[in-house]
Structure formats: C-alpha cells, structure tokens
Amino acid sequence: MNRIIIYLLILSSFCCMYTVVATITFRSGTSVLQASSGASITLDTNIPNCNGTIIKKTGGIFKGQHIVFNNGFIEEDAHNAHNISGTLQPAAATIILDGHKTYHGLKGKSLQGILVSNGDNRIEGDIQLGQNIVFTDSTASLTCALLRSLSQNIALNGGTLFLEENLDFIDGKRISGSGTIKANKRRVSFGSQQLPWDASIYFDGANDLAFNSDFIIATTLTFSGSSVINGHGHHLVFGADGHIMIERGSTLELYNLEVQNIAQNSIILLDSASKLVLHDYIVRWW
Secondary structure (H helix, E strand, O other), X not given: OOOOEEOOOOEOOEOEEEEEOOOXXXXXXXOEEEXXXXXXXXXXXXXXXXXXXXXXXXXXXXXXXXXXXXXXXEEEOOOOOEEEEEEEEHHHOEEEEOOXXXXXXXXXXXXXXXXXXXXXXXXXXXXXXXXXXXXXXXXXXXXXXXXOOEOOOEEOOOOEEEEOOOEEEOOOOOEEOOEEEEOOOOOEEOOOOOEEEOOOEEEEOOOOEEOOOOEEEOOEEEEEOEXXXXXXXXXXXXXXXXXXXXXXXXXXXXXXXXXXXXXXXXXXXXXXXXXXXXXXXXXXXO
C-alpha cells in the first residue's frame, strides 16, 4: 500500500516554512499531506485530483494555490475529516463547489466557508461551518442536508437553495440576498434576534417558516405551493415597500402572530385560487 506522508514539525524555537513548486500527485486514497503545528506550506501550483487527505494541525498553515479534491478529505485542528469533491482555496479559507460538487461533513467543525457556483451542488452532514455560505449568482444552486443548526449566514445572490433537511439558524444568522428557496416541506427557522427581510425571496413549499422574534418585511416575499408562517407570538411588520405575494393556486397560512402596518396592497393574491388563512392572529393598521 502506497502512503505518502509529509510531516512538517516545529523544531526548537523556529517555524518550518516550505514552498511547494512542483505538482503534488496523490497516488491513492491513503496518501496524506500534513501541516503540523508551526509549519507553513505555500503551494505555488494547484494540487489537482486530490483523493487523499489534507491535514492541518492547530498552528499549521496552508497558503497559495488551490487544492482540488476528488472524493478526498480535509482534517483540521483534530476535528473529524470531511469528505469533499470541490476546491479548497487556502487564502480565503473557502471550499468552492462549482457544479456537481459535494461537501460531506462528519460530526464536528469546519474552518471554511462555502462558495457555490453553477448547479447541482450539495452540502450534508453533522457539521458546524466556520464561515458563510455564499452563492455567486442566479446560476448557482445547492442542496442543503445539514443535521445541526446553522451558525453562519447564507447569501443567496439570486441563487437557488434546495432543502432535504430542516434548516435552523442560530440567533442573528439569516438568509440575505434575493433568490429561491425550495423548502420541500422542511422547516426553516430563525433565532430570537429581530430580523429584517430586505431582499426578495421566492419560497416554494415552505410549510414551516418559523420566527422566534419580530420580523420586518421591507421587500416582496413570494409563496408558492402550501406554505405556513408561524410567528410564535411575535410581530410581522410591513415596511413601506413590504409585500407578501401568494402565487396562483397557492395557500399561505399565518399562525400565532400580530400583523402590523398592513396596507391595501401588503398582501397580494395572484388569482382566485390563491388563499390566505389566518390562525391566532391580531391585525393592526399602524
């Protein structure tokens, strides 16, 4: 069995600094490139087709060009190794999923954020991300099947997010930018910090959109299919440009909330088959 291991160790009182100028080839899935504590590896060229394991110990550094994973692994700071088909950009601490790519996180933390471009990407597993999930533009799509609360923001930037598991945000974290969320009847919930909605979102099948704080609509939120907003006793406040639009033949149910600042065109039903159903609510016109 071939096993390539590069150990870069701190020696005495100085750091080891290595610059890799040749292309590194991983001959098998058991190959390992490791930056130990105090070591700094600078890649002058990309590492292509990495099907082995990149290990970054606490205090170890990777810099320079990209590492392109092909069903490879990254292990950081003694956390579990995460399985990746995508590109690591060391300088930005970012995993790039650029079309038909996957990040499978095992239980633990990741230090990177996720940059999504092109279609049919996927992130899954019991993982705590270290930075935001950012979509590049309207051509970007990502299927999300995370098994723990998301401690970072999602910037849609016109992209499309598909849900295969519930998506629960911790306090202060949210979805920003316009785009589409195909909720697939999964829950989308937000924490106890007040949130402004200032970019247009198209929700498809959001039958459990849960708020645990007041929320201010300053743009247009569109709901398609069967959708539910549960305010858990908080306020839904319409800003001057805030609108809820219910698609043709679709139903939106509002539960347990107080609607404030509602005006004539705050809620728009696009045809006679569109429905708005109210449960346990209070409406205030100011």
